[in-house]
Amino acid sequence: MIDLEKLDREALETLSSIPDNPQAKDRISIPHQEMPSQEAKERVHNMSEVALGYTENQALCEANRCLNCKTKPCREGCPVSIDIPAFIQEIQKRDYKRALEIIQQSSLLPSVCGRVCPQENQCQKYCTVGKVLKDVDKAVGIGRLERFVADYAKDSVSIPEIKKASGKKVAIVGSGPASIACAADVRREGHDVVIFEALHKLGGVLSYGIPEFRLPKKLVDEQIKKLQSMGIKIESNVLVGRTRTIKELMDEDGFDAVFVGTGAGLPKFMGITGENLCSVFSANEYLTRSNLMKAYDEKDAKTPYFHAKRVAVLGGGNVAMDSARTALRLGADKVDIIYRRTMDEIPARKEEVQHAIEEGVNFMLLSQPVEIIGDENGFVTKLKIRRCKLGEPDASGRRSPVEIDGSDFEKDYDAVIVSIGNASNPLIKKTTPEIETNKRGNFIVDGETNETSMKGVFAGGDIVLGSATVILAMGQGRKAAKAINRYLENLD
Numbered sequence: 001m002i003d004l005e006k007l008d009r010e011a012l013e014t015l016s017s018i019p020d021n022p023q024a025k026d027r028i029s030i031p032h033q034e035m036p037s038q039e040a041k042e043r044v045h046n047m048s049e050v051a052l053g054y055t056e057n058q059a060l061c062e063a064n065r066c067l068n069c070k071t072k073p074c075r076e077g078c079p080v081s082i083d084i085p086a087f088i089q090e091i092q093k094r095d096y097k098r099a100l101e102i103i104q105q106s107s108l109l110p111s112v113c114g115r116v117c118p119q120e121n122q123c124q125k126y127c128t129v130g131k132v133l134k135d136v137d138k139a140v141g142i143g144r145l146e147r148f149v150a151d152y153a154k155d156s157v158s159i160p161e162i163k164k165a166s167g168k169k170v171a172i173v174g175s176g177p178a179s180i181a182c183a184a185d186v187r188r189e190g191h192d193v194v195i196f197e198a199l200h201k202l203g204g205v206l207s208y209g210i211p212e213f214r215l216p217k218k219l220v221d222e223q224i225k226k227l228q229s230m231g232i233k234i235e236s237n238v239l240v241g242r243t244r245t246i247k248e249l250m251d252e253d254g255f256d257a258v259f260v261g262t263g264a265g266l267p268k269f270m271g272i273t274g275e276n277l278c279s280v281f282s283a284n285e286y287l288t289r290s291n292l293m294k295a296y297d298e299k300d301a302k303t304p305y306f307h308a309k310r311v312a313v314l315g316g317g318n319v320a321m322d323s324a325r326t327a328l329r330l331g332a333d334k335v336d337i338i339y340r341r342t343m344d345e346i347p348a349r350k351e352e353v354q355h356a357i358e359e360g361v362n363f364m365l366l367s368q369p370v371e372i373i374g375d376e377n378g379f380v381t382k383l384k385i386r387r388c389k390l391g392e393p394d395a396s397g398r399r400s401p402v403e404i405d406g407s408d409f410e411k412d413y414d415a416v417i418v419s420i421g422n423a424s425n426p427l428i429k430k431t432t433p434e435i436e437t438n439k440r441g442n443f444i445v446d447g448e449t450n451e452t453s454m455k456g457v458f459a460g461g462d463i464v465l466g467s468a469t470v471i472l473a474m475g476q477g478r479k480a481a482k483a484i485n486r487y488l489e490n491l492d
């Protein structure tokens with residue numbers, strides 16, 4: 001078991017050694033605070049959060065590593081432009097309420113983003129401390145500090161000020177990160193806002209996609225309550241694009257503008273023989289059954305699930321890590337991640353890969369599934385796999401896998417989870433020909449306003465980007481909200 005008291009004492013000792021007026025060299029010499037977490041052998045048997053969060057003294061130590069650079073390079077990597085040095089300075093002063101207020105000027109989801117965003121590829125990538133130490137993993141732990149503040153001071157921040165009622169109505173389709181950000185910013189300007197969600201539970205990918213052990217669902221529920229406290233109305237179990245079209249929302253229901261944030265919910269498959277077998281799952285279905293319908297809770301599960309003991313996960317992204325780690329928690333004895341490149345090319349976050357390895361997930365690299373084999377009852381029994389080698393870089397800059405002829409072999413499995421990405425949700429496009437899409441089905445939007453080809457209809461998040469981080473989706477939502485507010489002003 002992790003000794004939190006010991007970590008806190010060590011952090012306190014470090015704090016006591018920091019000079020009263022530390023210089024840059026003093027701050028850089030402060031050791032980076034590692035995130036305490038559940039022991040691997042314990043956490044694979046529960047759905048509780050793996051990362052436990054900084055203690056207060058750890059947070060103070062980490063905050064004191066910040067150089068408070070005048071140019072604020074870390075903001076360059078933040079899609080919603082949080083004033084990162086400013087909130088970290090407030091942590092140094094132990095004014096956690098003020099720190100959270102600063103964050104929430106730009107982001108309504110600090111407890112979420114602090115947990116799941118890839119800070120190493122965003123804000124921390126530009127951190128001066130990380131550059132001086134020549135290691136992005138030694139940059140100031142911005143995300144961990146954001147999480148600490150959000151958790152510590154969550155009950156101390158008031159509802160954002162709402163301007164006088166404008167008489168304008170805005171429909172928000174979907175309730176994921178882009179929609180949440182857009183809804184909040186539009187509502188602040190005094191417009192009536194209604195969120196339409198197809199499922200019974202709000203949050204989009206935050207609720208159905210990201211596992212409980214990475215993002216406790218109570219945090220998502222708390223955010224939805226904040227939206228409601230702002231006067232935002234919510235209508236669940238409404239499938240816009242089917243039960244109601246965009247045109248009907250505008251022409252019949254009186255909405256002056258619409259934001260579409262329906263995400264990338266159409267799973268991709270490999271097109272190999274056997275993908276239609278009974279125990280082959282898309283990562284979307286597998287994770288939704290676990291997260292949204294609590295398949296892991298035998299007493300309160302809202303869905304049955306297949307009790308697999310030998311699981312193959314196809315893919316190497318964060319969703320593949322989530323699927324593999326979920327499979328272990330649902331009782332699998334052996335879980336293999338099958339990925340056609342090497343660990344150097346794997347797209348998942350380093351932290352998620354490390355957690356998966358600690359928990360016992362096996363990585364079969366330079367391996368390409370070519371056929372799923374089943375029994376007479378239609379269930380998976382084996383996977384035929386072909387060895388690969390790396391060739392020349394592809395369009396993305398990564399070296400392309402090249403299959404090796406004659407290298408095929410078979411391995412026993414009883415379930416396969418396909419996690420190779422998702423395409424944009426197609427429902428709205430099918431009933432709204434006015435909205436232009438690209439060849440991938442993503443909505444084409446104006447780069448400055450996120451307005452679609454249909455007047456008064458805006459979009460953001462995965463429906464535009466194809467696949468994005470939570471914070472990138474929020475950035476899209478905020479950009480669209482700014483344009484929507486301008487658009488509504490011009491309607492007068």
